[in-house]
Amino acid sequence: MRIDFTQVPVPVPTPETEHFWAGTLVGELRLQQCIDCQTTYFPPRPFCPTCAxxxxxxxxxSGRGSLASYVINQRPHPAFDGPYAIALVELEEGVRMMSNLLNIEQTPDALILDMPLQVTLQPLSDDIVLPYFEPRGSRS
Amino acid sequence: MSRGEVAIVGAAETTELGRIPHMSQIQLHADAALNALADAGLGISDIDGVATAGESPTGVAHYLGITPNWVDGTAVGGCSFMLHVRHAVAAIESGLCRCVLITHGESGRSNVGRGGRVSAASSLQGQFESPYGGMGPTTIFTLPVLRFLKETGTTLAEMASVAVSQRQWAGKNPRATLKTPITVDEVLNDRMIAYPFTRSQCCLVTDGGGALILVAADRAEDFPHKPVYILGTGESTETPMISQMADLTTSKAFKVSGARAFSEAGIDHGAVDHLMIYDAFAHLPLYGLEDLGFCGRGEAGAFIAEGNTLPGGRLPMNTNGGGLSYMHSGMYGMYALQESVRQVRGTAAAQVDAVDVSVCHGVGGMFAASGTVIMGSSATR
Known part of the structure; x- marks a missing residue:
């Protein structure tokens, strides 16, 4: 599966998410943590969703996570050259993100729930770098 | 909220269902509304409360020539109409209005006069979900299911039996879109849409509408049809982002909404004669049966595969054929409500014997919201 990164819908940051996109631009996957109750959370917001x-x-x-669930879409999408998985990835820090899975066959046999994954960052534009995931140990 | 204080005295769907390219979406609302008024023996001037989703209540009221005392535009997806019932009960009980019309109309297939539904690129979905190639509900609503199957030990064949069971009901319903019986193998081998969902485990895409009319129970006997009393209701929301569900294998909104409705109605599961669980996709009845407490954890798949929800089974479910076989315009909740009303009235195409209590459970968005309505043949049981 190949992704045509020129066809991926480009996120538009808001004041509350700007730090996340500034992070991926410099190679960091940034989350937020509550100083009072220690909860780590995602997606971004300037207050703790657990204790406010x-x-x-x-x-x-850390960029490490595991495969929580996925579907393999069969219908054509301009950014993908064939069937592709839309995945939910559980990060070590306890938050969950949607993503695609790079450097792996997009088949039920290859995509095993709970398999270890690592983040890999791909630029979509000069300003936006999007996090994807791949099997841990891949050399992307 | 007191049980049985409000009743449904008018209920109808659009004259046609399926492909209706000769009607705009607002006219589908009106067609259903006029049919419901005729069903209740009421005129437009009798309506003083309007609730709707998909269109604005302002637009529907003006189009129909109603000057309301009360409106509700709660729009949380396909279960919005369950929430409208709940809010209408409260409004009528507290005297804000006397006679509520709830309308639904959706040009889901023909797209005549229907607005768009795209997330802005700056919304949280636009930033953190849309870049990954989701193409609407078939690829997003379906995302949690592999985790559900793994955690509960439910098999793909058991999930396929949802589609098989509902097709059996649809076969008894002349208005159902798909009536030909299917087997588990046929479901599993049907065209793959988004693994593990084949086409027959995904809802239909059709046009249609429906409307309900509610009044206080003390005058519910004055209408042409047997009143259908509202015994209990519930509502809740969880998250607009599927990736942020607290637990991919259970819906928090289902649990909260369902428990509240049962508590208000003061009944236990054994009292339920008939059940509707909104089925945009085949996994929803599995989540619904478990989250509403009809089945234990991991038991819903086998419960359906063993035939308990079939005609003659001990818990007849989705007896119109459901969103998989009857119709699905996008916001299916109104059709589930209509079928519960028909079953309690005793007028359904595939009528279940002696339905005194029907539970009608809806989902909004993609596990984003939920609404539950429990209906009864008498105000007190």
Whole structure:
């Protein structure tokens, strides 16, 4: 499966998500953590979704995660050259993200739930770098 | 909220279902509304409350010539109409209005006069989900299911039996879109849409509408049809982003909404004669049966595969054929409500014997919201 990165819908940051996209631009996958209750959370917002505290800080994720669930879409999409998996990835830090899976066959036999994954960053434009995931140990 | 204080006295779908390219979406609302008024023996001037989703209540009220005392535009997806019922009960009980019309109309197949539904690139979905190639519900609503199957030990064949069971009901319903019986093997070998979902495990895409009319129970006997009393209702929301469900194998909104409805109605599961669980995809009845407490964890797949929800089974479910075989315009909740009303009235195409209590459970968005309505043949049981 190949992705035509010129055809991927490009995210538009908001004031609340700007740090996330600034992070991927410099090679970091940034999450947020509550200083009061220690919850690490995603997607971004300037307060803790667990205790509503505004005392939060930005933390860097390890980039390691595992495959929580997925579907393999069979219908044509301009950014993909064939059937492709849309995946949910559970990060070590306990948050979940949607993503695609690179450097692996897009088949039920290859995509095994709970398989270890690592983040890999791909530029979509001068300003936006999108996080994807691949099997841990891949050399992308 | 007191049980049985409000009743449905008018209920109807659009004259046609399926492909209706000669009607715009607002006219589908009106066609259903006029049919429901005729069903209740009421005129337009009798309506003083309007609730709808998909169109604005302002637009529907003006199009029909209603000047309402009360409107509700709650729009949380396909279960919005369950929430409208709940809100209408509260409005009528507290005297905000006397006679509520809830309308639905959707040009889901023909797209005549229907607005778009695209997330902005700056929304959270636009930033953190849309780049990954999701193409609407077939690829997003379906995303949690592999985790559900793994955690609960449910098999793909058991999930396929949802589609098989509902086709059996649809075969008894002249208005159903798909009536030909199918087997588990045929479902599993049908065209793959988004693994593990084949075409027959994905809802239909059709046009249609429906409308309900509710009044206080103390005058519900004055209408042409047997009143259908609202015994209990529930509602909740979880997240607009499927990736952020607290647990991919259970819907928090289902649990909250369902438990509230049962508690208000004051009944247990054994009292339920008939069940509707919104089935945009084949996995939803599995989640619904477990999250509403009809089945234990991991038991819903086998419960359906063993035939318990079939004609003659002990818990007849989705008896119109469901979103998989009857019709699905996009916001299916209204059709589930209509079937519950018909079953309690005793007028369904595939009528279940002696339905005194029907549970009608809806989902909104993609596990984003939920609404539950429990209907009964009498106000007190």
């Amino acid at each position: 505290s505004r005392a939060i800080e930005i933390v860097c994720a």
